[in-house]
Amino acid sequence: MNVVVCVKQIPDPAAPPSLDPGTNNLIRAGKLILDDSDAYGVEMALQLVDKAGEGEVTLVSMTPNGETSGLRTALAMGAAKAILISDDSLAGTDALGTAKVLAAAIKRAEPDLILAATESTDGYTGTTPVQIAEILGLPSVTFAKKVEIDGGSLKVERQTEAGYDEVESPLPALVTVTAGVVEPRYPSFKGIMAAKSKPVETLTIADLGIDAGQVGAIGARQEITDVSASEERASGEIVVDEGDAHQRVIQFLEQLKVL
Amino acid sequence: MFEWSEEQLMVRDTIRRFIEAEVVPHIDELEHGDLPPYDIIRKLYATFGMDQMARDRFKIQLDRKRDGDAAESPVERAERQGDGGAAAMTLIPIVELCHYCPGIVTAMGVSVGLAAGTIMKQGTPAQMERWGLDLLTMDKVGAWAITEPDSGSDALGGMKSTARRDGDEYILNGNKTFITNGPYADTIVFYAKLDDGSDTPIRDRKVLTFVLDRGMPGLDQSEPFRKMGLHSSPTGELFLSDVRVGKDHLLGETEDEKKGSGRDSAKGNFVTERAGVAAMSLGLIEECLKLSVAYARDRMLWGQRIGDRQLIQLKLAKMEIARLNVQNLVFRHIELSAAGKSLTLAEASAMKLYSAQAASEVAMEAVQLFGGNGYMAEFRVEQLARDAKVFQIYAGTDEIQVTHIAKDLLNR
Ligand SMILES: Cc1cc2nc3c(=O)[nH]c(=O)nc-3n(C[C@H](O)[C@H](O)[C@H](O)COP(=O)(O)OP(=O)(O)OC[C@H]3O[C@@H](n4cnc5c(N)ncnc54)[C@H](O)[C@@H]3O)c2cc1C
Ligand SMILES: Cc1cc2nc3c(=O)[nH]c(=O)nc-3n(C[C@H](O)[C@H](O)[C@H](O)COP(=O)(O)OP(=O)(O)OC[C@H]3O[C@@H](n4cnc5c(N)ncnc54)[C@H](O)[C@@H]3O)c2cc1C
Numbered sequence: 001m002n003v004v005v006c007v008k009q010i011p012d013p014a015a016p017p018s019l020d021p022g023t024n025n026l027i028r029a030g031k032l033i034l035d036d037s038d039a040y041g042v043e044m045a046l047q048l049v050d051k052a053g054e055g056e057v058t059l060v061s062m063t064p065n066g067e068t069s070g071l072r073t074a075l076a077m078g079a080a081k082a083i084l085i086s087d088d089s090l091a092g093t094d095a096l097g098t099a100k101v102l103a104a105a106i107k108r109a110e111p112d113l114i115l116a117a118t119e120s121t122d123g124y125t126g127t128t129p130v131q132i133a134e135i136l137g138l139p140s141v142t143f144a145k146k147v148e149i150d151g152g153s154l155k156v157e158r159q160t161e162a163g164y165d166e167v168e169s170p171l172p173a174l175v176t177v178t179a180g181v182v183e184p185r186y187p188s189f190k191g192i193m194a195a196k197s198k199p200v201e202t203l204t205i206a207d208l209g210i211d212a213g214q215v216g217a218i219g220a221r222q223e224i225t226d227v228s229a230s231e232e233r234a235s236g237e238i239v240v241d242e243g244d245a246h247q248r249v250i251q252f253l254e255q256l257k258v259l
Numbered sequence: 260m261f262e263w264s265e266e267q268l269m270v271r272d273t274i275r276r277f278i279e280a281e282v283v284p285h286i287d288e289l290e291h292g293d294l295p296p297y298d299i300i301r302k303l304y305a306t307f308g309m310d311q312m313a314r315d316r317f318k319i320q321l322d323r324k325r326d327g328d329a330a331e332s333p334v335e336r337a338e339r340q341g342d343g344g345a346a347a348m349t350l351i352p353i354v355e356l357c358h359y360c361p362g363i364v365t366a367m368g369v370s371v372g373l374a375a376g377t378i379m380k381q382g383t384p385a386q387m388e389r390w391g392l393d394l395l396t397m398d399k400v401g402a403w404a405i406t407e408p409d410s411g412s413d414a415l416g417g418m419k420s421t422a423r424r425d426g427d428e429y430i431l432n433g434n435k436t437f438i439t440n441g442p443y444a445d446t447i448v449f450y451a452k453l454d455d456g457s458d459t460p461i462r463d464r465k466v467l468t469f470v471l472d473r474g475m476p477g478l479d480q481s482e483p484f485r486k487m488g489l490h491s492s493p494t495g496e497l498f499l500s501d502v503r504v505g506k507d508h509l510l511g512e513t514e515d516e517k518k519g520s521g522r523d524s525a526k527g528n529f530v531t532e533r534a535g536v537a538a539m540s541l542g543l544i545e546e547c548l549k550l551s552v553a554y555a556r557d558r559m560l561w562g563q564r565i566g567d568r569q570l571i572q573l574k575l576a577k578m579e580i581a582r583l584n585v586q587n588l589v590f591r592h593i594e595l596s597a598a599g600k601s602l603t604l605a606e607a608s609a610m611k612l613y614s615a616q617a618a619s620e621v622a623m624e625a626v627q628l629f630g631g632n633g634y635m636a637e638f639r640v641e642q643l644a645r646d647a648k649v650f651q652i653y654a655g656t657d658e659i660q661v662t663h664i665a666k667d668l669l670n671r
Binding site: 073 | 269270273276277307312
């Protein structure tokens with residue numbers, strides 16, 4: 001059982017983000033970390049491989065600047081190896097371009113199953129995984145809250161607004177998991193020490209046979225035309241009690257028609 | 260080394276996440292209640308595979324001991340070839356836990372470092388298997404008992420506990436006090452003077468090391484003391500009246516004072532223990548500094564933040580100086596270990612003396628900077644200040660560190 005997990009390495013969400021004023025793209029120059037959303041996929045993959053008793057977990061990530069910090073975290077959790085696609089011509093790549101690149105890399109690993117998060121923490125279009133499945137001609141099941149492999153087939157409980165659907169699919173397939181699917185483990189000390197010697201294969205788009213015209217800003221069909229600040233939350237009204245505060249509170253509640 | 264490596268930072272960040280999820284929610288029970296820390300320590304061990312690492316290390320140590328005592332101790336081997344940076348992996352969790360609960364580190368350090376450490380060093384292979392492994396994995400809780408009501412700083416000389424031979428067995432008597440984990444220990448390393456009926460003055464008699472099991476007839480373990488701080492580390496008394504043990508409980512199963520046994524064993528722990536206190540001080544100082552900087556930014560008086568006042572700035576600057584100095588000392592210890600060298604006793608004493616005093620001063624200044632809030636439990640610096648004080652008392656008081664440093668200087 002070989003599982004590929006798509007992991008996105010993103011700027012630390014705890015630090016204030018900054019946008020490139022020219023392109024409105026998120027600046028990804030500094031240290032990048034493993035997207036928390038992808039920790040669930042990694043954990044799910046490790047558990048499935050463990051249960052199958054054979055196979056391994058391979059990570060696939062597209063990231064600028066050859067950054068591997070986030071990959072090391074996932075390797076420390078227990079993934080066996082990683083494929084990193086990093087290439088200057090990828091600057092400005094949109095979600096479809098990303099899907100093309102990831103699909104080409106995933107193909108090389110010949111997985112039985114591909115896992116991704118439902119949406120990333122920084123871009124959160126939630127469109128990349130299904131586009132990967134489409135490009136690879138594989139079935140995709142989204143919003144998984146439970147994933148099982150039974151013989152050669154996949155069983156998923158798919159979260160819906162009303163409850164969940166039980167879905168079965170042949171393998172190979174692509175599944176996007178939600179945060180509820182499993183509890184990600186902490187990397188063990190041994191895992192952390194082992195992570196630095198695990199193989200990370202770094203590829204360019206030429207290695208994947210992708211034409212530079214299909215990706216990057218040139219190939220992008222999406223463009224960020226405008227970015228505006230979100231509306232500041234209006235500050236509440238402060239009532240200073242001059243003996244009539246209770247009346248004003250009642251008035252306010254009456255206005256809201258809750259009284 | 261002037262900063263933590265990428266790998267060390269990964270360990271630090273992972274431990275931080277664990278502490279925030281598993282320790283912080285229990286601080287009230289640990290530090291203001293009576294929750295013993297052992298289940299949390301076990302969870303820490305299981306989560307990071309520290310129990311499995313201990314099992315692997317145990318096997319190597321046991322095999323080496325079995326191969327006859329050409330047995331190099333882990334310390335000796337590290338001295339020969341360096342520890343590959345392993346010291347950092349032990350110290351980082353200590354630093355991080357001391358941001359919140361130095362007591363947890365004390366309870367863990369005494370059980371694993373002192374109790375198990377002594378058994379692994381001095382014990383026979385059978386004794387290592389019988390008591391060592393369960394302590395190293397934290398499955399069982401260990402205590403290490405040397406201090407007595409009438410002798411702390413003068414523990415080896417002034418010790419009154421006795422071991423009297425009776426046929427093939429020994430009869431043990433005496434009281435021990437201030438014993439970390441004493442109330443809950445499953446396994447106790449107990450130091451006593453050999454009473455062989457001769458007229459050797461009691462100060463000069465051989466010091467023997469025994470291992471006791473909870474529940475032995477004649478052994479009483481007190482309730483935890485009420486104390487100034489360090490509440491997450493239970494401390495108590497032990498009372499022995501005619502506790503009868505076979506030779507299998509005497510570490511090494513011999514009365515011969517070999518290198519590393521008896522008096523030597525107690526002293527052999529000094530360097531590790533003192534380096535550990537420096538790491539604990541670092542964590543506590545880092546936390547006080549972080550909390551103080553945030554408070555100095557937020558607290559507005561006379562329309563200004565208190566951080567704009569020079570008297571407050573002086574406090575912050577001194578805290579930062581202490582942090583830098585203690586961190587450098589800790590880094591030096593890590594580098595020396597990686598190079599297969601070790602601090603001398605005098606260096607370790609200097610490091611401990613400086614770090615412990617710095618931690619106490621920083622924490623008390625943090626209380627001052629917080630004003631009335633500093634005196635309130637909610638703002639946490641009062642707990643850290645109470646906890647820091649013990650760094651100047653245990654593992655050798657400040658005054659004893661001074662004597663060790665001075666002795667070395669004057670004997671050169
Ligand atoms: C206009 C535009 C410009 C862009 N410029 C750049 C750029 O300069 N440099 C750059 O690196 N990217 C760039 N991107 C790509 C972008 O960061 C995302 O990788 C891509 O759009 C996926 O979108 P998302 O974050 O919404 O992922 P979602 O579809 O929300 O992601 C769902 C899941 O898919 C997987 N996934 C998504 N992206 C990746 C990835 N990159 N690697 C591995 N797994 C992934 C993860 O499991 C993720 O949780 C740009 C995107 C746009 C729209
Ligand atoms: C929380 C806590 C946990 C502890 N855990 C353990 C444990 O697990 N196992 C254990 O065996 N012990 C433990 N101890 C005991 C600790 O090691 C002793 O308290 C310490 O060594 C000091 O001994 P004492 O209390 O008898 O003080 P004393 O030795 O009585 O010292 C009194 C004062 O005299 C000073 N003094 C002593 N000798 C000299 C000198 N030569 N010159 C100048 N001044 C001197 C001391 O510095 C001190 O200020 C613990 C103590 C505490 C507080």
